[in-house]
Amino acid sequence: MLVRTKTAILFGVRAVPVEVEVDVSPGICSFSLVGLAGSGVRESRERIRTAFRNSGFAFPDMRITVNLAPADVKKEGSSFDLPVAAGILTATGQAEAEKLGTYLVAGELSLDGTIKPVAGAVSLAYLAKRMGLAGIIVPPPNFYQASLISGIDVVPIPTLRDFVRFLNGEDEFPPHPVPPRPGEKRENRKRDLSDVVGQETAKRALEIAAAGGHNLLYVGPPGTGKSMLAERIVTILPDPDEEEVIEINEVHSLNGSAAGGRILRERPFRSPHHSISYAGMVGGGNPPVPGEVTLAHRGVLFLDEFPEFRRDVLEALRQPMETGVVVITRSSHSFTFPARFSLIATANPCGCGYYGYPERECVCRPRDLVSYRKKLTGPVIDRIDMQVEMLPPPRRDIIERTSPGESSQAVKKRVIRAREIQKERYGKLPWKLNSFIPGRETLETASPTEEARRLLERASETLGLSARAIHRILKISRTIADLEEEKRVLPRHVSEALHYRFLDREKRR
């Protein structure tokens, strides 16, 4: 008898359908797997045999042929255990066939018949929906992830034996085996923008970066609160909408077991150490697993001590910064991972940290200074919209200040309003934030007044700005205008935006 089961394989976050055909017929006892099955898939034969025995099912002494279609796609991983096992049980009359074809089935079997968590539960559930299936079978730890996709039946099944009871209609497995739990909040909720003393310009820059999705670099000597401020960007970003929650969890569920089935309802904040490898940053391995740029999708990638990162690691940021995705190519396939993040970075002005700082002398050797400063130029820095210098606050600021600064919540309100304005303006266009306006559209979209335009022209002559820099200044100006709910970009918006181009000014020193 021939039985077909629907399952899937993952290419990055994209799941593609695979059909598992199981044929059990009389003949010499054998168990063969065909259809470009990788070594991990071939090992499933032993797991399935043992799981059968330990679950009280009879493994047939017959000729078993399993075909994974389409045959031109190489299949790796252990998620075919469950569909293959289900096919054999159905083909031998130990389970009923009716429901099997209407669910997407994926899962690795333990030797005792327990179904292990799968990677990519969100992507798999989304595929089941696109295929018009009734639902998806998942092990209980993946239940909440899969349930993010509405409109399909998500059935949590803990063991092979339970799966057979489900197929035979002996047990319903209600869709909510445990009460739904709220998304988990980040541990440290006490962080607030008002914790940071002074630094009004840097705070304002953070607000603009959050509002328009701009990348931001803080340059300054140690102890000015650069990292402290950068980390607080998550407290002023709007909460992710439902679609973004799905995207965030799609990425994080790729690491099936480690995520522990947790649903993330906050924007990710990733802060890799500067010793991170290329693969750790962009993703790697075979099949590839996502790197930091992907784990930061729809959130923040924070690079503390930016110039300390390896050059190739920094260069690798170019593709995701431009396109919002990472493509990793392996012999047989390309794997595409989403990587739309806000980059926030910090840098010391030089190796010792005090170059250009009025109250303390830089002790770097000239040669070291030049090589350090070189790291503050280049293709990635070129793509950072805003660069802000941070100096230690004057002492009287610390002593005299009695009233706390503005709270994150107050700033967040303005950020949300500015984002709403952008959403209205961009409607159905592929970009939703000012930072993503394509170069050729920048001038028209920013809509500067005649005076604002003249001011920008004058500044670009004085500073010798590139076309790219001018576009970035216009985009920042647009965001500043949006924060004020102004339709046109006015001269004061341009002159404020020029403040956030520290490195342009530096080049002229």
Ligand SMILES: [Zn+2]
């Ligand atoms: Zn120095």
